[in-house]
Amino acid sequence: MKNNALTQPQSESYRIIVKGVMEEEFLHDYCPPGFTLSYNNGRTTLVNLQTDQAGMLGLIRQLHNLGVTVMLVELQSEMEDTQ
Amino acid sequence: MPPLVWTKFKIPPLRAKSVLRPRLLDNLNRGLASRLILISAPAGFGKTTTMIQWLQSQPLPALWVALEETDDDPIRFFSAWITCLRQIIPSYSDDLLQVLLSAQLPAGDLLSAELINPLIQLNQPAILVLDDFQHIQDRSILRFIQDAIAYLPSEFHLAILTREDPALPLARLRSQNELVEIRTNDLRFDPTESGQLLTEILNISLEPSLVTALTERTEGWAAGLQLAGLSLQGSLQPADLIQDMAAGKRFMLNYLAEEVLNKQPPDIQDFLLKTSLLTTLNAERCNLLTGREDSAELLEKLDKSNLFIQPLDEQLRFYRFHALFAELLRNRLNRQGEEEVRNLHLRAAQALLAEGLVTESLSHFLAAKDYPAVVALLENHIWEWINHMPAAQLEGVLSQIPPEIQFSHPRLLLGLGWLYLLQGNFPRLAGILQSLESRLVENKPVSDDLALLRAEFLALQANLLQVQQKFDQAIQSARQSLALIERKNDRIASLAFLALGGGLRQKGDYEEARTALENAIQLSRSNDDPVTDILAVSHLTLMALEYGQLEMAARVAQAAIQHLEQHPNGYPAVLGAVYGALGWVYYHRNQPELAAQFILRGIHLAELSGHNASAVYSLAGMARLHIARGDLDAARQCLQQADQFFQKGAPGWVLPELISCKSRLAIIEGNWMEAEAILTASGVTPDSAPTPYSEPLLIAWLRLAIAQDTLETGHAILELVQRVLEFARTSRRNYTLLQALVAGAILYFKNGDTNQAGQWLEEAVQLAASSGYHSIFLEHRQDLLLILKTIHSPGLEALLTPSDEIPLPSPSQSPLTSAKNLTGIALTERELEVLHLLAQGYTYNQIAEHLVISLNTVRFHVKGIYGKLGVTKVNQAIAEARRQSLI
Numbered sequence: 016m017k018n019n020a021l022t023q024p025q026s027e028s029y030r031i032i033v034k035g036v037m038e039e040e041f042l043h044d045y046c047p048p049g050f051t052l053s054y055n056n057g058r059t060t061l062v063n064l065q066t067d068q069a070g071m072l073g074l075i076r077q078l079h080n081l082g083v084t085v086m087l088v089e090l091q092s093e094m095e096d097t098q
Numbered sequence: 099m100p101p102l103v104w105t106k107f108k109i110p111p112l113r114a115k116s117v118l119r120p121r122l123l124d125n126l127n128r129g130l131a132s133r134l135i136l137i138s139a140p141a142g143f144g145k146t147t148t149m150i151q152w153l154q155s156q157p158l159p160a161l162w163v164a165l166e167e168t169d170d171d172p173i174r175f176f177s178a179w180i181t182c183l184r185q186i187i188p189s190y191s192d193d194l195l196q197v198l199l200s201a202q203l204p205a206g207d208l209l210s211a212e213l214i215n216p217l218i219q220l221n222q223p224a225i226l227v228l229d230d231f232q233h234i235q236d237r238s239i240l241r242f243i244q245d246a247i248a249y250l251p252s253e254f255h256l257a258i259l260t261r262e263d264p265a266l267p268l269a270r271l272r273s274q275n276e277l278v279e280i281r282t283n284d285l286r287f288d289p290t291e292s293g294q295l296l297t298e299i300l301n302i303s304l305e306p307s308l309v310t311a312l313t314e315r316t317e318g319w320a321a322g323l324q325l326a327g328l329s330l331q332g333s334l335q336p337a338d339l340i341q342d343m344a345a346g347k348r349f350m351l352n353y354l355a356e357e358v359l360n361k362q363p364p365d366i367q368d369f370l371l372k373t374s375l376l377t378t379l380n381a382e383r384c385n386l387l388t389g390r391e392d393s394a395e396l397l398e399k400l401d402k403s404n405l406f407i408q409p410l411d412e413q414l415r416f417y418r419f420h421a422l423f424a425e426l427l428r429n430r431l432n433r434q435g436e437e438e439v440r441n442l443h444l445r446a447a448q449a450l451l452a453e454g455l456v457t458e459s460l461s462h463f464l465a466a467k468d469y470p471a472v473v474a475l476l477e478n479h480i481w482e483w484i485n486h487m488p489a490a491q492l493e494g495v496l497s498q499i500p501p502e503i504q505f506s507h508p509r510l511l512l513g514l515g516w517l518y519l520l521q522g523n524f525p526r527l528a529g530i531l532q533s534l535e536s537r538l539v540e541n542k543p544v545s546d547d548l549a550l551l552r553a554e555f556l557a558l559q560a561n562l563l564q565v566q567q568k569f570d571q572a573i574q575s576a577r578q579s580l581a582l583i584e585r586k587n588d589r590i591a592s593l594a595f596l597a598l599g600g601g602l603r604q605k606g607d608y609e610e611a612r613t614a615l616e617n618a619i620q621l622s623r624s625n626d627d628p629v630t631d632i633l634a635v636s637h638l639t640l641m642a643l644e645y646g647q648l649e650m651a652a653r654v655a656q657a658a659i660q661h662l663e664q665h666p667n668g669y670p671a672v673l674g675a676v677y678g679a680l681g682w683v684y685y686h687r688n689q690p691e692l693a694a695q696f697i698l699r700g701i702h703l704a705e706l707s708g709h710n711a712s713a714v715y716s717l718a719g720m721a722r723l724h725i726a727r728g729d730l731d732a733a734r735q736c737l738q739q740a741d742q743f744f745q746k747g748a749p750g751w752v753l754p755e756l757i758s759c760k761s762r763l764a765i766i767e768g769n770w771m772e773a774e775a776i777l778t779a780s781g782v783t784p785d786s787a788p789t790p791y792s793e794p795l796l797i798a799w800l801r802l803a804i805a806q807d808t809l810e811t812g813h814a815i816l817e818l819v820q821r822v823l824e825f826a827r828t829s830r831r832n833y834t835l836l837q838a839l840v841a842g843a844i845l846y847f848k849n850g851d852t853n854q855a856g857q858w859l860e861e862a863v864q865l866a867a868s869s870g871y872h873s874i875f876l877e878h879r880q881d882l883l884l885i886l887k888t889i890h891s892p893g894l895e896a897l898l899t900p901s902d903e904i905p906l907p908s909p910s911q912s913p914l915t916s917a918k919n920l921t922g923i924a925l926t927e928r929e930l931e932v933l934h935l936l937a938q939g940y941t942y943n944q945i946a947e948h949l950v951i952s953l954n955t956v957r958f959h960v961k962g963i964y965g966k967l968g969v970t971k972v973n974q975a976i977a978e979a980r981r982q983s984l985i
Contacts, residue, residue: 044267066263067282069138073263080235080265 028091029064029071034084037061045077058086105378105410107182109162109227112150113404117287117294119148122280126152129278133247134271135257136264139282141421142321145259148280149227158255160225161185165233166377172238173198174491179213186224190216197671197706204706206238210245211951212706223253231260240265247271249947286318295320300327300404304336311340321422324404325354329361355426358405369396370406371434374427375442375462379407379417386449387442440466447471457483460495469503473510480513481589481627484520492517508534508551515558516593520629522710522747524562531559546586553582554590560597564604567750567791572601576614592621596634603641604751606790606829611641619658628662632672636712639679644790646832648686648870655680674703678716685719686833688872694723710748714740718752718759725766726876732958733763754780754794761798765805773802784818788825793834796822800841804848804881812849819845836865840874844881847888856889863893872897925966925984932959937976937985 037059042052047066052059066074071088078085126148129135137145153160163182169175177198180191194212197204204212234240244266246256258264271277287295289306292313296302304312316322330336359367372388373379384393397417400407406423410416419427432439447462456475463471476483476495483492496504496514504510511530518527538548538555556579563572576598583591595618602611618634635658642651655676662669662676678700684693697719704713717740724733737760744756757780764773777783782795796818803815819842826835839862847855859882866872875882875897882898925933928949935945942960946953964970967978979985 044270045265046269048269048273067138069140069261069282070263070268073138073260073265076235076262077265080237 027065027067029066030060030062030087030089030091031064031075031085032058032060032087033078034058034086037083041081045074063091105416106164106166106178107162107185108411109150109153109160110146110164111409111412112147112154113299115299116147116151117291117299118151119291122148122284123152123155125278125280125284127156129257130158130255132271132278133250133256133276134266134278135255136268136277136279137257137259137281137285138261138263138279139285140261142319143282143285144320145280145285146229147320148285149229149257149259153225153227158223158225159186160227162227162229165228165230167233170233170236170239171491172236175234175236175239176209176213176242182226183217186222187216187220193671193703193706196669197703204708206241208705209238210242210249213242214246214249215949217254218249218251220251220254223255225255225257227257227259229259231258231264232262234264247276285320287313287316287320287323288318289313292318292323295323296327296330300324300331302327302330302336304330308336308340315340321420322354325358328404329354329357352426355423359426359430362405366396366400369393370400370423370427371431372442374419374424374431375439375465376446377418378410379419380415382453383446383449386452387445444468464495464498469499472499473503473507476513477507477509480510481516484513484517484629505533508538508555512551512554512558519558519561519565522708524565524747527558527562531555531562549582550587550590553579553587553594555579556582557590557594557597560594560601564597564600565749567604569601569604572597573605576601588621588625589627592618592625592627592630592634595621596630596637599634600637603637604790606831608641608645608830612638615641619654623661628665629670629672631658632662632670632675636675636679639676640682640715643679643682643686644831644833646836646865646869646871648683652680652683655683671703671707672709672712674700674707674716675709675712676700677703678712678719681716682719685722686871686873688876690723690726693719697723704743708746710743710746711752713743714748714752714756717743718756721759721763725763729961730763730767732961737763751791754782754791758794758798761802765802770802770806773798773805777802784814788822790831793822793825793831797834797837797841800838800845804841804844804878807848812845815845816842816849832865832869833871836862836869836871837874839865840878840882844878844885847881847885852888855885856891859885859889859891859894863891863897866897867893925963926959929959929963929966930984932956933963933975933979934985936960936963936972937979 035057036054037052042050042061046061047064047070050064051062053062054060064071064074075085075088126135137149139145161182163178165175165178169178177195180195180198183190191212194204194209234243243256243258243264247266250256268277268279272279289310293304293306293309296304296309296312312323312326316326326339330339333339359370362370369384369388369390373384376383376387379397381394381397384397385391390396397407398414401409401414401417406427407417407419410418418424431442443462443466447459447466447468450456450459450462456479460472460475463475472495476499496510499510504514511534515527515530515534518524518530534555538552556575560572560575560579563569563575576594579594580591580598583594585591595614599611599615599618602614605611615634615638619631619638622628622630622634635654639651639655642648642654658676659673659680662673677696681693681695681697681700684690684696697716700712700716701720704710704716717736721733721736721740724730724736737756740756740759744752757776761773761776764770764776777795777798780795782792782799784796784799786792786796788796800815800819800822819838822834822838823842826832826838839858843855843858843862846852846858862874866875875894879898882894886895886898931949932945935948940948942953942956945951946956949956960972960975963975967975967982969975969978976985
């Protein structure tokens with residue numbers, strides 16, 4: 016439609032691990048672009064979720080409302096700093 | 099509107115001075131070209147301020163809804179949405195608002211269509227801001243918002259302010275460039291903006307290096323900066339404080355807020371704590387809570403010094419705490435002990451009660467666990483709340499009252515019982531009646547009060563029995579109730595008369611039923627109880643139709659509609675029950691266009707209000723109209739829908755007409771086996787005795803016999819004709835009589851008895867002339883035309899001459915050819931819309947999406963268009979429409 020210079024959600028980068036296998040369609044509708052996805056041991060790991068805390072909170076609450084168990088949430092950049 | 103509600107829709111006033119942030123406003127301007135504007139950031143980052151600044155900087159009209167925790171309930175949310183939009187569209191979603199106030203939530207599609215269509219037709223730009231959207235988690239609300247984002251016209255702008263991202267497909271919108279958002283990082287103050295805030299607004303001058311340090315420490319968080327500024331006011335060593343704020347030492351909010359609070363004189367601290375449990379503050383409430391007399395000045399002072407509270411209106415009468423402090427203050431208050439908090443809640447409740455805010459005071463009484471007060475309020479207001487408060491909200495209040503207290507208050511239980519009766523929740527109603535029975539009925543009445551309670555119990559019981567078709571017991575309970583009331587309570591009396599009338603109608607006692615229902619109408623009207631009024635009017639209208647009193651039926655229904663549509667508080671959506679019944683009147687008068695108009699409105703309101711009984715009889719009426727038009731597919735759809743409504747729970751008296759209608763459709767399709775199976779399954783056979791319940795089914799058996807045209811069953815069928823005729827004559831059910839005369843005449847004619855056939859036809863024609871029924875003659879048009887070749891009857895000939903309305907097709911005609919009968923009738927507005935879209939090359943799916951209607955509805959309109967234009971293909975329709983300059 017229109018080509019706007021939009022504000023993109025910022026720069027913070029999160030990693031989350033949830034129990035179960037998430038549907039691709041959900042991920043594309045609700046997760047910020049640019050993330051990478053991997054499955055193992057019946058868990059879904061999303062890395063490089065570029066959003067801020069308000070975005071992350073919204074996503075976690077939504078996963079919770081869908082009955083998904085969130086196992087880990089991590090602010091990647093901060094964790095790297097401390098390591 | 100009470101102030102509490104009113105401030106919810108008011109754009110909050112900006113403080114006299116605030117830091118203008120052009121970069122954010124530019125961003126928001128770009129939002130006008132996208133589908134959604136989103137400001138997502140934690141509390142205190144200036145979301146609201148930024149939005150208001152932008153609204154003031156641009157010319158479009160703006161609307162505001164300040165959402166609260168309690169709005170995460172579809173009924174409350176949609177009521178708020180509608181109330182807000184009625185500021186620019188006064189009649190916006192009239193029907194839906196009534197439904198939300200009184201009953202359940204309509205299905206999602208219907209809801210979205212109801213709410214979005216008027217905005218599509220609005221054709222004027224507007225911005226709607228939903229503030230504090232983080233409270234919304236309910237799926238049906240989110241689904242609606244998603245629909246709104248997809249379907250709202252481009253000049254209607256939706257803006258969401260929230261502390262966390264809403265559960266909407268934001269990533270998809272973002273990738274489609276349909277989302278403009280302002281997030282935490284955008285909202286952070288840079289050192290220049292911090293400097294402006296400190297010097298221009300808080301009157302503190304700091305060295306630039308300290309401003310930069312403060313901006314870093316607070317990470318540009320507006321609330322943090324402001325609190326820091328407040329604690330720096332008058333401070334001699336600002337650098338020390340800023341040093342203390344080093345990140346990670348303590349949580350900044352608590353630290354700063356405690357700092358600022360502790361700096362206040364003790365009486366101000368006390369004032370803030372004591373008033374913190376109010377959602378909305380004004381001087382009177384604060385005076386009552388704190389025992390002070392100067393709350394007005396104090397509130398103004400607090401506002402001026404940018405402390406803790408925000409004004410809600412320009413006149414500075416109402417305030418609320420800033421979200422950040424409300425929590426902090428309430429936590430502090432709780433440390434002062436349960437007793438103190440309870441006392442304050444009681445005082446808050448009294449203060450609100452003194453302002454006439456009864457429902458608002460309830461939550462404080464509940465918080466104070468003052469159940470006697472809650473019960474007293476409920477007992478006094480329950481009927482008013484049943485009529486006007488969202489049912490879910492009322493149930494929410496009731497559920498907080500401990501069961502043992504509910505149990506010891508029969509009046510409360512009775513109120514709950516009426517609520518269940520209206521909702522069609524019969525099992526729970528039966529449970530309540532059972533628990534009350536021993537206490538109210540077995541004891542002898544010792545006081546007027548107990549007698550009235552017992553009367554109300556009996557009236558409630560009678561209404562349940564009536565719905566369950568136990569009409570003898572219903573009549574008995576209702577009469578006992580009326581005897582106990584002795585005209586001391588008109589509300590209960592009108593309800594007892596309603597049950598009595600319903601019972602007597604099913605028993606077949608016309609005169610007494612009519613008197614009872616007229617009493618119910620009169621008492622409910624003088625007592626302002628529209629629901630009882632409507633239910634009694636629909637009973638009376640439908641009953642009058644059975645007895646051949648077409649004029650009276652029309653008069654009663656029209657008067658009720660006129661009375662209720664002008665009611666100052668609006669009308670409950672069960673009014674659809676009267677529309678549907680009036681539609682039947684027009685059907686019998688052979689005014690199909692009017693009939694369809696009223697019946698469709700009846701169906702619409704019944705769907706919205708969940709009133710299953712009227713949904714069933716209105717849909718059956720619509721099926722009859724479709725059959726008359728030859729649109730058998732549409733008729734079948736109506737009957738399937740009617741079945742679904744019946745299964746949701748409807749009184750048994752609606753069933754015979756529904757079954758009769760189904761057999762009628764099968765007969766017209768030539769499917770006699772099916773018709774026979776349908777009728778047999780009803781349990782009423784040609785041998786059954788005629789009663790008000792069995793009579794439509796016995797007539798249906800006659801119709802089947804006429805269609806089958808077999809002489810073997812002739813004798814038994816002619817005997818059935820006689821039985822129905824006799825029943826109709828003795829009980830003076832003139833419409834039944836009319837149907838039996840016409841059917842009998844046809845059967846006798848086929849049997850070779852021209853004489854008897856002629857006599858009955860003449861009687862039928864006279865009866866029709868005096869009562870106004872045309873429908874029965876047109877339904878049997880083919881057979882009657884045949885008879886006219888042998889028997890001379892100018893009266894019958896006149897009745898069979900097609901009126902100015904739609905002529906009837908013969909049963910053998912296929913729906914396609916019969917559609918030609920619509921030729922020459924003007925297209926409806928909706929059909930024109932569909933036609934325009936067809937001409938633009940839209941598919942059915944796209945049209946459904948564009949107009950927010952179902953695919954079936956699109957097909958229905960297209961069929962109507964083809965019929966009216968006399969074509970069978972879409973390109974023909976477009977060509978014909980162009981020829982007639984319709985598009």
